[in-house]
Amino acid sequence: MRIGDSLPEWHVEATPTFVISTALATRDFQDVHHDRDLAIQRGSKDIFINILTTTGLVQRYVTDWAGPEVLVRQVNIKLGAPCFAYDTLKFFGQVVEREQRDLTIEVVGRTAHGDHVTGTVKIEVPA
Amino acid sequence: MTDKAAIEKEAARIAEQGECAPRLARDPVNQPMINNWLEAIGDEHPGYTGTAPPAMVQVWTMAGLHGQRTLDDPLGAMMSILDEAGYTSVVATNSDQTYHRYLKVGEHLSVTTSLEDVTGPKRTGLGEGWFVTTRSTWWVGDEAVAEMRFRVLKFKPAHAPRPETASAQSSTPAVQPAPPEVQAIRPSVNRDTEYFWEGTRQGELRIQRCGGCGLLRHPPGPMCPECGATKPKYLVSEGYGVVYSYVVHHHPQVPGKQTPFVIALIELDEGVRMLGELDGVPSVGQRVEVVFTKVDDDLTMPSWRPRADR
Numbered sequence: 001m002r003i004g005d006s007l008p009e010w011h012v013e014a015t016p017t018f019v020i021s022t023a024l025a026t027r028d029f030q031d032v033h034h035d036r037d038l039a040i041q042r043g044s045k046d047i048f049i050n051i052l053t054t055t056g057l058v059q060r061y062v063t064d065w066a067g068p069e070v071l072v073r074q075v076n077i078k079l080g081a082p083c084f085a086y087d088t089l090k091f092f093g094q095v096v097e098r099e100q101r102d103l104t105i106e107v108v109g110r111t112a113h114g115d116h117v118t119g120t121v122k123i124e125v126p127a
Numbered sequence: 128m129t130d131k132a133a134i135e136k137e138a139a140r141i142a143e144q145g146e147c148a149p150r151l152a153r154d155p156v157n158q159p160m161i162n163n164w165l166e167a168i169g170d171e172h173p174g175y176t177g178t179a180p181p182a183m184v185q186v187w188t189m190a191g192l193h194g195q196r197t198l199d200d201p202l203g204a205m206m207s208i209l210d211e212a213g214y215t216s217v218v219a220t221n222s223d224q225t226y227h228r229y230l231k232v233g234e235h236l237s238v239t240t241s242l243e244d245v246t247g248p249k250r251t252g253l254g255e256g257w258f259v260t261t262r263s264t265w266w267v268g269d270e271a272v273a274e275m276r277f278r279v280l281k282f283k284p285a286h287a288p289r290p291e292t293a294s295a296q297s298s299t300p301a302v303q304p305a306p307p308e309v310q311a312i313r314p315s316v317n318r319d320t321e322y323f324w325e326g327t328r329q330g331e332l333r334i335q336r337c338g339g340c341g342l343l344r345h346p347p348g349p350m351c352p353e354c355g356a357t358k359p360k361y362l363v364s365e366g367y368g369v370v371y372s373y374v375v376h377h378h379p380q381v382p383g384k385q386t387p388f389v390i391a392l393i394e395l396d397e398g399v400r401m402l403g404e405l406d407g408v409p410s411v412g413q414r415v416e417v418v419f420t421k422v423d424d425d426l427t428m429p430s431w432r433p434r435a436d437r
Binding site for chain 2: 021026068073075078114126
């Protein structure tokens, strides 16, 4: 794991089942994450992924690549375009900093509408 | 006092109060909720038996299906103030979480939150709004185990969804209600172009026609380049053409638009070329037809969509 290393591209199919099951598993019961009629009434095009799930996906993307031995220290994310039901969310990542055992990985998650999430994950690798 | 001053005063008052009283999670950290989370996220990490994924920290203290905010919750208080000021919609924009250590099954978390910053009003792609930043700390007993800076945008929706407007006669293309996320950049309308935008409002695509020699021209101008006459008229296009050329715009971001989008140069059957957004996968030579999208009472935008060959 060196500066400049790229993470393999990863695709998540945001099916309605995925959007709803992750919203409920993160105990987020806002209607825009499970009720399409209300989501549209509120000016959205469909239900969309909640922020706690985006945090979880970013963490998973990094630990799937880095392996289960690393410790996750920080997940910082900025949200852009919503990830709607039926969108494909494509993740890209790269190691941008390394200080001894501490690595910073920059992550972008993108849909056809633009960047859904940009952020950094800080991990600590085993000695 | 202006709205801005009143909101800032309330924000300062809430920030002054500091952290709210600790709010206890409904359940201790537990394996069934961890398993549900892993299953939904699709995470097969083998280390989460007896230990929770760090990114779950906020899950433990979510208010739940019938959750109500406590009276001293600073985010709730700030949301009510902005609701009253007309900023009724909310969207999360930033979450910065720091995990001091991993959490064990059986540990019972509580959370405290303070208001860090309220900034606005800002113009955003979604509408005018205020950014509200809070800072939360999760505790196990007296030990701080994780922290989060959380920012939301509380905004006035730029365009509420509209009911279907009456469409024109069947021979002319229907005027569609705008998708709610559309917030078009407005054209500058002047005496040369007024007839064009008046036309789109009526579901007509108008082409400038010289009052002297009859030459069709677009974009509109005050004088005919052929005969010099300055009394232009117009004719109404049938609304069909072919893609002469196009670009796919990826960057930079355009207010109210989601990238990528296609801007095509359409050669109308009447002979002139016209720029417009094309909805669909573009190709040169493709047959297209005009679509009118009503933005509001003053503005209807023409765009293009592929047309089946006849």
